[in-house]
Amino acid sequence: MFFTLFLLTGYLVIGQTVQITGTVTNAEDGLVVPGVTVTVKGTTVGTITDVSGRYSISVPSGSSTLVFSYVGMKRTEVVIAGRTVVNVTMESDYLAMDEVVVLGYATRGKNELTGSTIQLSGDKLRSVPVVSVDQTLQGKVAGVNISSSSGTPGSIQDIRIRGVGSITGSNDPLIIIDGAPVINKDLSGDGDASSTLSPLTALNSNDIESITVLKDASATAAYGARGSNGVIVITTKKGKQGKTNFDVSASTGFQNNAVAGRVPLNGAQREELFLEAVYNTHGANYGFTKEEAYDFATENGLDFGDLLNWDRSEPDWPSVVTNKNAPVTNVSISASGGDDISSFYASLGYSKTEATTIVSDFKRLTGSLNYTRKFSNNVRFGINTNVSNTFQNAYLEQSAYFANPNLTKYFMSPWYRAYNEDGSPNLNLYGLFHPVYLAENDINTNDFTRAIVSSYLEWDIIKDLKFRTFVSMDYNLVNYKQYQNRKHGDASEENGYSYSSANRNYNTVYQNSLDYTIRFSDHNISLKALMEFQKNKTWDLWGDGKNFPTDDLTNINSAGANFDAGSSFTDWSNLSYLGMANYNFKGKYIADFTFRREGSSLFAPDHRFGNFWSAGVAWNLNEESFIKNIEAISTLRLRASYGLSGSNGVNLNAYQELLTYDADYADQGAAYPSQYGNDLLTWEKNNTLDVGTDFGFLNDRITGSFSYFYKKTFDLLQNVPITRTSGFSSVPRNLGVVENKGVEAMLDVAIVRKSDFNWNVSFNIATVKNEVLELAKDAQGNDIMITSGQRRTAVGQPIYAWYTRGWAGVNPDNGLPQWYLNGTNDEGGVTSNYYASDIQLAFQGGSALPTRTGGFGTHFDFKGIFLDANFFFAGGHKVFEDWSFYTHHTGVYTLLYYNGVNDLMNRWQKPGDETDVPKVVYSGTASNASRPSTRFLYDGDYIRLKDIVLGYSLPSSIEQRIGFSDVTFFARGTNLWTWVKDKDLKYDPEVRADGYTRLTTPPVKSIVFGINLKF
């Protein structure tokens, strides 16, 4: 037996090749690993392990090393050393992904960062049942505050990173997808009135490899003039070397409104209040009692006939407009694989979501293909394509339109039936519209197609010198259609109205760069020089027509009269030159320097170019010998950065004094001066200082970081209000200074860390204090404060601080509303006259920007069962209940024309009553009791259970038997529980960045069940 073997191996040694066999196992559980690529180092000889983890390879004589590689495992090299059987144990590579951080233009190791940058891996984002990627970030990154503009699927999100720096300019961060800056504005054909549409809905969360949030100057200065509000870098998945892997995920579930909101009055309650109001106002003058009020009101037509004709049924309008348990479904399938020369990632995804308000729903189909290939040893090529089609059923939700079902809920009189005896919608609603009839007969849709193609070519010219060219094209097309039917609604008098528009936005980015690395002794210097040119073009075309001869034909072709059409074109461009240098000594001392010169077409010709720069340093203490000797400390880094970034968030062509020609009179063209102009208009700039530390103890069982930042924004773009006698309302100027400062802290503790039992908890918190330091001054040297609604920007206050009258409750003697004369407390007395000439408004503390946000959560897994829970909290801000003038009116707006909320039942009724709701009267003014004041300004603090996931992964042994590498079942709940500090705030506390509640679909909570398969 032994003799035969010896002869066999001897034969192999004497010949040209040696046959080596062996088995590959997993270091963690000892199980075999099929599909591992085994290659002979320095040759093209290779094979793959079989289902039992076994391989057999012919190694040419002279070769000494085998290389084992597999996705998700550490690449292992083994010296053959004369053996014929080489068994290998491979370790999981779960740290590898975390060690590399994508910064957009550059990639750095985690321990090379000099600033505050957070990277989230795609695994945290997949299967979250939201349709746009930015929604998935909420609560996961310290210092990033995301609020949704509406619960309608596809709506844009307001993202604020480290506070608010701009008063008039945009506060939105820059979004980068696969290296190219992309537009991020509302693309809806009618976003001012109807639902908004975010371009990020075109991406499938399952295709995302990682999202990096750049917060401080050392990272954002590379983005120069657009990095001032932070940068979000999105990287899509790429292929990896190895056999083709498939990934399938599917989930389905249902959604409801996260917070119920107020409840409108029902018919009986409204009648009670109505008759009381009639009695309160006219009882004394006309000599009737409370019991006789009904007769007096109906005989004199004070009810417009509505109360008389009410059949005493309760129509329950809120449930007519609510879509309970709205279904949400997501399916994605992807494949990735590759070999030495090329790799690919392809995916297909389908998503369907219904909104919690009737009418609205959302469907999306996405497909992507990312491919890389080595043309030769020195030249690499890559292309990323992503095409999607999104269909959004929108509705008029941005304001109090009669066609808005959210308005119907609070404004529809409960004395009108919802349905007739035969079940058809009752259309006799005297002014408002029936939402179900409109949902069935009107059209309001966005059909959005997006194609992003980015490709690059990298050439290693000589050792350490690399040239890269990159081109990206992003085409967005939205076809919007609106049809108002002929019989009931806004167009009933004109026999129907149809509007269509095609909005196209085309964005191209060119980048060319050179990278050079210098290495000597332990010093590493990387240099990069890059040039970027971006051009963006927008075309709009619209048409409309009226007077339709029949139902069901809804395109303009079928209209009979009053045709109108228009088209327009706008563009902008950006040119920049960037230089970056990074110095690294032994991984211990790091220094970063960035310089960017950028020019933008948005500014006046002499002020187009700006220079932006940053410098950062980091010290990795854990590489120092005196720290290495301390066992308990596994990671300790100090870092600091300082730099100058800018913001160009001003309207297109704002610097020009313009005449606009889109008007007409008597069928002739007409022009009007549309813009005051300012030929000194230039960038907004900010200086940011960031210092922090990252630490890890006990072999990284406890990890965390702490940062302090100070951001000073100057040359603020302000629309300074000017006298309206000029014919304009404001002029854009660069004046003013704002500061934001705060701390961010994160802590992650792995309480238990074993192979089959893990439990860790994590916390993060961010604070921000916002203050205006300087504003524009008028000719007399007084600050020009900017007042808008109930908010005012003034020196010493945060931007758009709440500034309104102070509510002093209801006078218990007479039931009249009261306000503080000095706006804050009763030291100056109170008045019941809202417009008294000596009444003052005052700052009420805080603004709509939360001063503290954060989250805490836990992860628990045991033998395949796992549980994740994450809470999000925000506080220190105030929220204003918009439309409260109507919904809390103690007069005819609620009791006669429309409807009100059932909080009105707590009204004052007789002297001595202590309550916050004044007396009801039959009047349109009602003493202005429901006009804006602190009565409707609430503390916005809240805590929300953002995510809770319970799941089970089949054990590897069973998975392998059925041929899968991962089978996971899960149930996921989003926004399931919300706690609001202010008991008077009954609406969802998550509002848009301006702090007002709205009549849009509120945020939703959902429960989905799903499965992930990998094979």
Place this chain on the structure above:
Amino acid sequence: MRKLSIIILAIALLGITFSCTKDDLEPTLAQSKNILVSINTTEDLLTLLNGTYNRMTQASYYGRDLIIFNEVRSDNCFSNGNSGRFLTPAAMTLGNNEAYVTDTWSQIYAVIAEANLIIGATDIEGDEDEINHIKGQAYAIRALAHFDLLKLYGQQHVTGGDPTLGIPYVTVFKDDNLLPVRNTVAEVKTNINNDLIQALNLMDESLNNPSKQYITTYAVNALQARVAVYFKDWPAAKLACEAVINSDNYEIISPENFPKIWTQDGPVNSIFELAFSSIDNQNINGLQYIYRGENYGDIEALADLTDLFEADDVRGFSTGMLGIEGGSLLRNMGKYPSIDYSDEIFLIRYEEVVLMYAEALFEIDNNDPEALVWLNKVPAKRKATLYSEATKANIMLERRKELCFEGFRFDDLARTGSDIPLVAALKQTHGGPQYGSYKYAFPIPLAELNANSAMVQNYGYSSSK
């Protein structure tokens, strides 16, 4: 060697790719033009003039609001609040931050700004007479706009504050002074009259546009008369009216045609009208939608007005000019009727000039028989009983009947020193303020007070900033 040539190639490649220039950063202006270089020819001036008229047609000015303000603050109409509109103007309890107050102020000043842009334009190529005719119209518009602002925001009818406070009179486009003060009522009146005289100096009768959609020399005369009547300047009113009457260009419309003119363009009794069409209108924000219908229809007529018309009067129910909707709502059905919102708005009609003439004659000499002759010319063409005597009351009555729903009533009450009559206590919500009440003026908008520290608020209104 090969390495060197590769490096050279690389550098050359870089050079090409870095070759974008500054000029690539010039944005495209496709819907607008830079003001500084775009006003060069007569045609450019005419385009600006069209823009000025277009600004007058907006809902916050003559497109709806100004006319309705003057109808609800009176005994003609009230707001039933069906869509929540015009409740505070009807109650005459406006807050300084309401849209009614701010938007109308801003829109009228926007009209003035564009008129000033035309007036101040220099170095225009083209026929000088045509250029002057355009500039003359701009002067007239400027005068009319300031007149409307004064009637709405001035303190001339309010006791308790400073009754000489008028409104800022602006004569330069993009003036350097961004803190204008309020001119006195007397200064505003003088400036208005000077502007109207300048308009007549520049305009040429032969260039008057026959469509009536542009201001003509006779329209300027009619405006002079209107201003003179408001300020009780009767001899000037008489002269101005005669200029219009003696032109023989206009007639009082016949009774058969009275109901029809409201859907026509340029009838014989129109002196100046604002142009609207089926695709250029204020849509649901116009007069048609607010005067009737279920969706808005907030403005209803009062019985006190509709009872004035005799059975055969062509302005009443018999021809459908007045009507009843929904069984009980009294409505203006005939003026601004079209469901496609395309009707013209007649700013100046010949009938108004006739009645102003009668009033001027009466005021100069109470016994002048011509006053009665002219007063009766209107009812004669309306199948209404003629008057036996020319009295102030009869003249105001005939004005009320002829010009109802067109935005004249409040000014007629204010200029004659009348209280606002309370004729239907359950429908009118202003409580019938007495003449001199602070409610006779709108408040200065808070936005203006915030941006202009030299602006002073009207008596009785809050200046809290």
